[in-house]
Amino acid sequence: MSNNGNRMSGNKGEWSELYAFMKLLSQGRVYAANEKVEKIDEVYYPILKIMREETRGEVIDYVIDNDMVHLEIQSNRILSVSRTELEENANLLLKEIASHSGSFEVEEVAKFANGIKVTKIKAPAADTTDISMQIEDIHTNFIRNVGFSIKSEVGNAPTLLNAGLTTNFIYKVTGITSEQAEEINAIDTRTKIKDRMAKIAEYGGSVKYYGMNHDGFKRNLIMVDSSMPEIIGNMLLYFYSEDVKDCDKLVEMLGERDPLGYGDAMMYTYKFKKFLCSCALGMKPAKRGMVWMRQMEDISL
Numbered sequence: 001m002s003n004n005g006n007r008m009s010g011n012k013g014e015w016s017e018l019y020a021f022m023k024l025l026s027q028g029r030v031y032a033a034n035e036k037v038e039k040i041d042e043v044y045y046p047i048l049k050i051m052r053e054e055t056r057g058e059v060i061d062y063v064i065d066n067d068m069v070h071l072e073i074q075s076n077r078i079l080s081v082s083r084t085e086l087e088e089n090a091n092l093l094l095k096e097i098a099s100h101s102g103s104f105e106v107e108e109v110a111k112f113a114n115g116i117k118v119t120k121i122k123a124p125a126a127d128t129t130d131i132s133m134q135i136e137d138i139h140t141n142f143i144r145n146v147g148f149s150i151k152s153e154v155g156n157a158p159t160l161l162n163a164g165l166t167t168n169f170i171y172k173v174t175g176i177t178s179e180q181a182e183e184i185n186a187i188d189t190r191t192k193i194k195d196r197m198a199k200i201a202e203y204g205g206s207v208k209y210y211g212m213n214h215d216g217f218k219r220n221l222i223m224v225d226s227s228m229p230e231i232i233g234n235m236l237l238y239f240y241s242e243d244v245k246d247c248d249k250l251v252e253m254l255g256e257r258d259p260l261g262y263g264d265a266m267m268y269t270y271k272f273k274k275f276l277c278s279c280a281l282g283m284k285p286a287k288r289g290m291v292w293m294r295q296m297e298d299i300s301l
Helices: 012-027 083-099 107-115 178-185 192-202 215-224 228-242 247-257 265-280 291-298
Strands: 002-004 007-010 029-033 039-055 058-065 068-073 076-082 131-136 143-148 169-174 206-212
Touching: 007 012, 007 107, 012 029, 012 039, 012 083, 012 107, 012 131, 068 083, 076 083, 083 107, 169 228, 178 192, 192 206, 192 228, 206 215, 206 228, 215 228, 215 265, 228 247, 228 265, 247 265
Parallel strands: none
Antiparallel strands: 002 007, 029 039, 039 058, 039 131, 058 068, 068 076, 131 143, 169 206
């Protein structure tokens, strides 16, 4: 991603963050959604302002006031823009995102964005969130600051949590000989994990969750729920050993097999939804989870 004066370049995901910023300011509400990610019109939180920090130490508040949005720095108004203009540019940007691939520029939107003090598609974040806003609970009039991670479905399907060295899980294999273990470890096919699991089963061995490779990710999972490392570890085991890719099915298998002995299948469903919520609110494997945990306490999704 690069920026040079009025020129702004980025991929679909990066441009989608700017789209979400302008769209939210134009509509003035953040809506809830159902399990199909369909907007629920009657469930929403009014947005009072969106806070953006492009330059470290300088926060610009985009304050929604009827049909206008006022830009303020330390409560001092520097300029205003109509919500209609924001909506028009957001709609234009959405069309451009849908029609491009790779990295691209949108000159007209970039010019408008620069005019409202946005010079970077993606503002640097001090925590794990992509956008921070102040919202109001219409039922209690309680005002709170919340942050969200932005995931775009305009291009390829987004991931809530990216796999890497920090997300490795450790398993203990029993019931096989040293010679069989060497043979299994030598398997280097394109689907070597699944093929190794199949070979272990063929030899009558068993695989059980043992632990996690990264203490930071383990800590974050435990903050969500003390049993979350073992829950995710068993889901991965089912994924690789039985070629089950659907999360609903994996959670259903947890309920049927009850590896933690809850005696209630809904326990696994509830806990996994908490995990997904944490990911959506910005949990990253290697970063200490404090901001997104506070957001989970503050807001029900």
